Amino acid sequence: MSTRIAFLKGHGTENDFVIVPDPENALDLMPATVAALCDRRAGIGGDGVLHVVRSAAHPEARSMAPEAEWFMDYRNGDGSVAEMCGNGVRVFARYLQHAGHVGEGDLAIATRAGVKTVHIAKDGDITVGMGRARLPEGEVTVSVGEHNWPARNVNMGNPHAVAFVDDLAYAGNLYTAPPVSPANAYPDGVNVEFVVDRGPRHVAMRVHERGSGETRSCGTGACAVAVATARRDGADPAVTGAPATYTVDLPGGRLVITERPDGEIEMTGPAVIVAEGEIDGEWLENALR
Numbered sequence: 001m002s003t004r005i006a007f008l009k010g011h012g013t014e015n016d017f018v019i020v021p022d023p024e025n026a027l028d029l030m031p032a033t034v035a036a037l038c039d040r041r042a043g044i045g046g047d048g049v050l051h052v053v054r055s056a057a058h059p060e061a062r063s064m065a066p067e068a069e070w071f072m073d074y075r076n077g078d079g080s081v082a083e084m085c086g087n088g089v090r091v092f093a094r095y096l097q098h099a100g101h102v103g104e105g106d107l108a109i110a111t112r113a114g115v116k117t118v119h120i121a122k123d124g125d126i127t128v129g130m131g132r133a134r135l136p137e138g139e140v141t142v143s144v145g146e147h148n149w150p151a152r153n154v155n156m157g158n159p160h161a162v163a164f165v166d167d168l169a170y171a172g173n174l175y176t177a178p179p180v181s182p183a184n185a186y187p188d189g190v191n192v193e194f195v196v197d198r199g200p201r202h203v204a205m206r207v208h209e210r211g212s213g214e215t216r217s218c219g220t221g222a223c224a225v226a227v228a229t230a231r232r233d234g235a236d237p238a239v240t241g242a243p244a245t246y247t248v249d250l251p252g253g254r255l256v257i258t259e260r261p262d263g264e265i266e267m268t269g270p271a272v273i274v275a276e277g278e279i280d281g282e283w284l285e286n287a288l289r
Helices: 031-038 086-098 219-232 281-287
Strands: 005-012 015-021 048-054 070-076 105-111 114-120 126-132 140-144 147-155 159-164 191-199 202-209 244-250 253-259 264-269 272-279
Touching: 005 086, 015 031, 015 086, 031 048, 031 070, 031 281, 048 086, 070 086, 086 105, 086 114, 086 126, 086 219, 086 264, 086 272, 126 219, 140 159, 147 219, 159 219, 191 219, 202 219, 219 244, 219 253, 219 264, 272 281
Parallel strands: 015 048, 070 105, 159 191, 202 244
Antiparallel strands: 005 015, 005 272, 048 070, 105 114, 114 126, 126 264, 140 147, 147 159, 191 202, 244 253, 253 264
16 A cells, blocks of 8 residues: 555544545455554544445445435444444535535435435534434343343434433443343444533433444534424424424534424534544555554
């Protein structure tokens, strides 16, 4: 790996990513490579990697190419592959705008959780159509130390366990994944959200992201929290015919989540490109030894 690799750094409500443009899917991003890039002391640092590939050039996205030119090949900070990242989609869209591939307005982005519709507003905020939530049946319990809470199982294309607590400090340090039972509820791991009320249709949360630890923000997690809170509050837009909008405060900022009567969920928030440069090939080779 003697050549230098272009990269950018961006964040959405402080959920930060290393962006690797690779339109023709020429780079083999092994898990160890991704982990080295995301290392906050020895690498660039990030909660994950946004591998930017044309859908037609990636075997997992080729079927979506007629709908979406670009595929977000997302990887968690430990190198594992993830289905979807809501903040990542916003930052991915911001990169496409930054690079001149798209302008303000509507676009479609392919992900492992399907094609997502995106709107880049003139005021800078980006709205992502996150699809519909699935609410799998079955009781789930989340534990931290001696505390246990019932949790709502919500799937946003990736799995979430949402627990309502009296104080966000009860979540502990979230360096490691909080135990969730039954163990077979999430065979591939789970994102765990802890939620407190802040006011009418206004909550705050902390999250342990599967494969990344605690992050400053999680877009799919904020959507899962909004849906779980709405159901707790007795609000189901499919029943009432009225959209339900919740403000969700995260350590890194604020997201606004709306669930429409047709079940579609929209997430609105900021996305920022921070820097761009080149990854030194020699450094990367040494990092992987």
